[in-house]
Amino acid sequence: MEDLIPGLTDDVARECLARVPFNAFPTLFSVCKLWRQELRDPRFHRLRKSTGNAQAVVVLVQSVPDFARYTGPQTLPYRLVIFEPATGVWSSLPPCPCLPHGLPLFCRLAAAGTELVVIGGWKHTKRATTDEVHVYDFVSGQWRRGSPLPSPLRSYFACAATHDSDEGCRNVYIAGGHDERKNALRSALAYDVAGDSWKPLPDMARERIECHGVTLRGKFLVLGWLCAEAFDAATGSWGPVEEAAGEEFYYSKTYVAREDGRLYRCLGREVMVQLEGGVWAKVAELPGEMRRARYAVAWEGKLMVMGFGHDYVFLANILDMKATTTRTTMAAATWKKVEVAPGYRGSVLGACCSLI
Incomplete structure (x- = not known):
């Protein structure tokens, strides 16, 4: 039986493959049939999550940056843009x-x-x-x-x-x-x-x-x-x-569910969480520079809120929520500003998050 990596047990080989960044998957996928099968196996992705190697990827439907060629928002071509919270890197798919x-x-x-x-x-x-x-x-x-x-x-x-x-x-x-x-x-x-x-x-x-x-x-x-x-x-x-x-x-696009089984929303300038019994509790205020929230995505204790400032420029901030003390209360949360790279500040028409 062929080994995933010659000279290593398959368990050790999987640990090695599980540490490869998600954007290198296409390269791994092209190496051999065994690696293709491994990357397709749900157990491989459960291993990445259990070992802390899965990476959060925020995906946006965003307009292309060359606004001068187009006459209005309904003529702008849109593309898929990804943001990697762990590295702060922006790129286009x-x-x-x-x-x-x-x-x-x-x-x-x-x-x-x-x-x-x-x-x-x-x-x-x-x-x-x-x-x-x-x-x-x-x-x-x-x-x-x-x-x-x-x-x-x-x-x-x-x-x-x-x-x-x-x-x-x-x-x-x-x-x-x-x-x-x-x-x-x-x-x-x-x-x-x-x-x-x-x-x-x-x-x-x-x-x-x-x-x-x-x-x-x-x-x-x-x-x-x-x-x-x-x-x-x-x-x-x-x-x-x-x-x-x-x-x-x-403004339902700012409603998002997290892995803790709770519903979050941005309404007005408040970020709120729904506790047991349907009660809404305030988690945080929007950062001062954000005029209005338009989209939100969530992953592993984080909530990324996207909107625009007073100059209508695209803004994004990540809310880091601490461990919940009980099922009816929410502990303190802090904001971190996302540095949006030039070329990725266009209008957004959709957002989601994947843990890969």
């Missing part, structure tokens, strides 16, 4: 070969394990809604075309991925939005990333447009104007989010 004009406007983005899924949006050339699905694989460093989004074509829908992707189950849920005639939709779908297939879900109780998706404690939450619903995959049914009743979800 390889462009999708099937999208020569950039990512579709208002596309939805979800992180499913080591892959990024881009769904729908408006084509730049025709301003027409697209059913295209594109998947970027951090392991191989390549794009592939996914199975098209089933009809009806929709825009402004909620989208979120499950958090158990290292177990081999990688699903992306979408719900609501409006069709090409601007009719609000109740329908929902699930995309199996590994199987490249869609399946219908039960309809929501009501139509929702301009909604935002969050995965919280195994449920897919769809947050809309003054209301929310949750899909429980275990029971295959929708239910109300009781603790959300009456809450303001207009």
Whole structure:
């Protein structure tokens, strides 16, 4: 039987491979069949997490930097940008070969394990809604075309991925939005990333447009104007989010779930966490230079909030939250300013975070 690394036991070889930075995965992937199989094995990625070698990667749908060539926000081409919190490095992912004009406007983005899924949006050339699905694989460093989004074509829908992707189950849920005639939709779908297939879900109780998706404690939450619903995959049914009743979800893109099973939000100038019983507790105030928060992502005790300052320049800050003392209180938190590299200060239309 061939060894992963000649002269080493496979356990030691895995420890070595697990310490390689995620951006070197495409190089490892091209070495040999055994390494390709190892990088595809969910146990390898669980090892990276358990040994502290998994790296947080923040992914943004962001406009290209050459603003002078375009006449308005709806004509700006968009790309995928990544930020590595551990190193402070900003970079762009390889462009999708099937999208020569950039990512579709208002596309939805979800992180499913080591892959990024881009769904729908408006084509730049025709301003027409697209059913295209594109998947970027951090392991191989390549794009592939996914199975098209089933009809009806929709825009402004909620989208979120499950958090158990290292177990081999990688699903992306979408719900609501409006069709090409601007009719609000109740329908929902699930995309199996590994199987490249869609399946219908039960309809929501009501139509929702301009909604935002969050995965919280195994449920897919769809947050809309003054209301929310949750899909429980275990029971295959929708239910109300009781603790959300009456809450303001207009800026729902700043709602994010963390691995501690809690929901966080940025409302006004306050960052808040939802404690047991649906009670919201203040965690911190936004940094003084940030005028408004627009997006937030979370990973392992950190919350990255993105928005713009008084001069409308893109800003980002990371909130470092200390260990929670009880299930009903939150300890102190501190901000760290993110230095945004030149060329990565364009408008943002989507964000997610992956632990690779």
